[in-house]
Amino acid sequence: MRMKDLKPLTSSEVGTLWMTYQEKTMLQRFLEYFIEVSDDKEAKNIMTNTHSTIVKYVEVIKTIFEKEGAVIPIGFTKEDIHIGAPKLYDQMFDIMFLRMIKEISMGLHTLHLNMSYREDLVLLYKELTAFTQNVFHTCVEYLQVKDVLPRPPSVTMPKRVEFAKNTNYMSGLNLFSNKRALNTVEVSYIYHTIESNIFGMQMITGFAQVANEPEVKKYFVKGKELSKKIVTDYTQVLLQSDIQPSSTWGAKATDSKISPFSDKLMMYCTSLFTSFGLGSNALGTSFSLRSDLPLLMTSTAKDIFTYGQDGGKIMARNGWMEQPPTMEDRNNLTK
Known part of the structure; x- marks a missing residue:
């Protein structure tokens, strides 16, 4: 055409x-x-x-x-x-x-x-x-x-179809009752969050080493600590169900302090990963039925959102935030 x-x-x-x-x-x-x-x-x-x-x-x-x-x-x-x-x-x-x-x-x-x-x-x-x-x-x-990509936890194959007997299937907040074992859907989202944040932590560690602007370096260090917290919290959820997450031996930052990337490029990349983390977190919240999990994921989403907003402010202050095309401002045009 x-x-x-x-x-x-x-x-x-x-x-x-x-x-x-x-x-x-x-x-x-x-x-x-x-x-x-x-x-x-x-x-x-x-x-x-x-x-x-x-x-x-x-x-x-x-x-x-x-x-x-x-x-x-x-x-x-x-x-x-x-x-x-x-x-x-x-x-x-x-x-x-x-x-x-x-x-x-x-x-x-x-x-x-x-x-x-x-x-x-x-x-x-x-x-x-x-x-x-x-x-x-x-x-x-x-x-x-290369044997560098860890696989999610294994599971015994189901032999019969089962249905939840009552609303206890969705419980998880009561400290005095046993939580049911995680189902495979919940494990998949938890594992994906851990995997993504381990990689993000490795990436942003390198960014923190080479960033030129002090506030950018501080921002990346904050992001590394946030990823570390998320990995710790979600790993603990797996361990409570006797599930041991695997790890990778590769993709670590070197000791270089010479930046191959501009601060602008690293900030945008971090912003993209942050947005992806929010989207993945929302999906995990939607498909997790044990009541303690959406609570954890909502808290995580709040931290990620706040971190993303802080990054946007840094980009705007430094003139690194290219604006998307904007709709006509009719109020201004009619003045």
């Missing part, structure tokens, strides 16, 4: 394209650094192929904005990375980072597909979804072969 035959972009479509552009240019910059410092041929190939495809989609989005007469977002540029910096993370971090970003992207692309009405954008998000799923799968395979 020719561009002139297409209907104008809706506000939702402009917003989702803008978000996609920010996320893709951010990933471009991280991959360019990781590719440069990687000494693993297979990992470098995965990242190089991913990077070249992302560049193509960034150009597609640029073309759409240009055809619509819209300004091209700035996103993140070569000025946001320092290729000559030494390794900030040990081996495997790069592919674990790519896997986590692709996990976030899968959810975003599906959501943005649902918000799109124009044929070219529907096709764009369908392609991005398929591409993202393939990269995610490739990362998982690579990490499992």
